[in-house]
Amino acid sequence: xxxxxxxxxxxxxxxxxxxxxxxxxxxxxxxxxxxxxxxxxxxxxxxxxxxxxxxxxxxxxxxxxxxxxxxxxxxxxxxxxxxxxxxxxxxxxxxxxxxxxxxxxxxxxxxxxxxxxxxxx
Amino acid sequence: xxxxxxxxxxxxxxxxxxxxxxxxxxxxxxxxxxxxxxxxxxxxxxxxxxxxxxxxxxxxxxxxxxxxxxxxxxxxxxxxxxxxxxxxxxxxxxxxxxxxxxxxxxxxxxxxxxxxxxxxxxxxxxxxxxxxxxxxxxxxxxxxxxxxxxxxxxxxxxxxxxxxxxxxxxxxxxxxxxxx
Amino acid sequence: xxxxxxxxxxxxxxxxxxxxxxxxxxxxxxxxxxxxxxxxxxxxxxxxxxxxxxxxxxxxxxxxxxxxxxxxxxxxxxxxxxxxxxxxxxxxxxxxxxxxxxxxxxxxxxxxxxxxxxxxxxxxxxxxxxxxxxxxxx
Numbered sequence: 001x002x003x004x005x006x007x008x009x010x011x012x013x014x015x016x017x018x019x020x021x022x023x024x025x026x027x028x029x030x031x032x033x034x035x036x037x038x039x040x041x042x043x044x045x046x047x048x049x050x051x052x053x054x055x056x057x058x059x060x061x062x063x064x065x066x067x068x069x070x071x072x073x074x075x076x077x078x079x080x081x082x083x084x085x086x087x088x089x090x091x092x093x094x095x096x097x098x099x100x101x102x103x104x105x106x107x108x109x110x111x112x113x114x115x116x117x118x119x120x121x
Numbered sequence: 122x123x124x125x126x127x128x129x130x131x132x133x134x135x136x137x138x139x140x141x142x143x144x145x146x147x148x149x150x151x152x153x154x155x156x157x158x159x160x161x162x163x164x165x166x167x168x169x170x171x172x173x174x175x176x177x178x179x180x181x182x183x184x185x186x187x188x189x190x191x192x193x194x195x196x197x198x199x200x201x202x203x204x205x206x207x208x209x210x211x212x213x214x215x216x217x218x219x220x221x222x223x224x225x226x227x228x229x230x231x232x233x234x235x236x237x238x239x240x241x242x243x244x245x246x247x248x249x250x251x252x253x254x255x256x257x258x259x260x261x262x263x264x265x266x267x268x269x270x271x272x273x274x275x276x277x278x279x280x281x282x283x284x285x286x287x288x289x290x291x292x293x294x295x296x297x298x299x300x301x
Numbered sequence: 302x303x304x305x306x307x308x309x310x311x312x313x314x315x316x317x318x319x320x321x322x323x324x325x326x327x328x329x330x331x332x333x334x335x336x337x338x339x340x341x342x343x344x345x346x347x348x349x350x351x352x353x354x355x356x357x358x359x360x361x362x363x364x365x366x367x368x369x370x371x372x373x374x375x376x377x378x379x380x381x382x383x384x385x386x387x388x389x390x391x392x393x394x395x396x397x398x399x400x401x402x403x404x405x406x407x408x409x410x411x412x413x414x415x416x417x418x419x420x421x422x423x424x425x426x427x428x429x430x431x432x433x434x435x436x437x438x439x
Contacts, residue, residue, distance in 0.1 A: 127343040128329075129320050164333045165334040166335070166336065166339070168334075169326075169334050169335065169339050170338055170339050170342065172344060173339060174342050174344040175345055176428055177341060177342070177346050178345065178346065178349070178431075181349055182305050182431070182434060185431070185434035185435060186434065188334065189434070190348050190438060193397055212366055236399070246405070247404075247405065247408060248405065248408035248409055248412065249405050249406070249408070249409050250331040250332075250412060251331070251332055252316065252330065252331055252332060252333065252334065252335075252336075253336075254334075254336070255331055255412060256338050256408075256412065258336060259336075259337075259411075259412045259416055259419075260397065260408055260411065261411055263415060264394075265385075266380075266415070266419065267377075267381065267384070267395065268376050270376060270380055270418065270419055270423075271377055273422055273424065273426050274373055274374060274376070274377045274422055274424070275425060277333060277373045277422075277425070277426035277429055277430060278373065278429045280429070280433055281370065281430075281433055284433040284434065284436075284437050285433050285436075286439040290394075
């Protein structure tokens with residue numbers, strides 16, 4: 001019974017950690033730069049969940065004040081993550097622009113091939 | 122809970138997939154699922170942003186970048202054992218850390234007792250705006266938002282600097298050497 | 302770019318509604334979910350949709366590159382300008398209480414103005430990034 005309670009209480013954290021770790025794995029292990037950016041995005045979205053899930057209060061409603069409700073979830077993480085998402089897409093676009101330029105300069109977006117080309121010189 | 126499990130399943134797909142086109146499309150599905158999870162977590166504003174930004178704009182940008190590069194990922198040359206070990210070790214340490222965190226959905230955590238009740242109580246008297254997220258975003262923490270807008274501005278200018286203008290057609294010396 | 306007539310007609314039906322939805326999200330953001338960031342992204346998605354269906358040239362006739370690039374700094378200028386105005390009216394930077402005679406109404410109008418600034422920057426940046434990626438591919 002204790003085990004079941006622990007699972008219910010921490011399931012969100014464990015999924016967040018799984019997403020974070022797989023994002024980290026993609027960034028470290030894969031050489032393709034667009035795949036690396038996707039991994040970076042996975043890591044980023046796991047951080048969004050990490051911020052949002054403790055702000056949820058069971059039985060609460062979205063933080064839009066009205067007469068019928070008294071319990072609201074915490075609005076502060078929503079604000080932080082809202083701006084983080086838009087900044088995230090802006091930095092993603094910057095990364096993609098760099099990848100496009102790298103592809104034009106080296107003819108490849110694989111890290112290993114770029115390193116191999118540099119060693120030949 | 123079901124949604125979170127689906128998210129994990131999609132993540133496995135993204136990690137294993139080698140065709141980048143499929144990865145980008147899976148990323149779109151991932152973003153929509155993430156938006157649904159955010160609605161369950163009462164973050165409606167954030168869910169709206171994630172659905173339009175994550176599934177809309179970033180997918181389009183990724184596809185545009187794929188159009189300019191290649192869609193197939195090369196087979197990795199070295200074994201992924203060391204990164205796998207690093208990732209799993211990090212994960213174990215983090216899971217060990219979760220047992221000290223407050224469990225899901227509890228109202229009396231330090232985070233929910235600190236400054237959030239002030240915003241919830243004073244939003245209507247101070248600004249007459251019922252959506253607390255909007256009032257915190259642009260009034261109480263307006264300085265933050267000004268900073269974020271500046272970051273977006275800077276990123277936009279940087280992308281324009283990198284990508285605008287004609288493409289240089291003469292291939293550099295490195296390019297030929299790799300293509301041999 | 303020649304596409305199926307179904308796409309063209311469907312796009313023509315959808316695009317006005319997308320614009321109306323963006324404006325709704327913008328100006329109803331005080332009372333329901335929404336705000337400048339979301340509205341900016343929806344408006345940018347409308348332009349991108351139009352460019353995908355009708356081609357980049359048609360989109361740039363309606364939303365010229367110069368206008369879009371002007372929008373990027375203009376939004377930040379609106380945001381910072383509101384702060385400077387509130388500074389001149391005798392309160393702190395980005396404190397909107399003195400914008401109108403009544404502090405509460407001043408706050409409300411200040412939030413609306415700031416959100417417009419955010420909308421302009423976000424929409425302009427997204428469309429400018431999209432234009433530069435697509436323009437690179439030709």
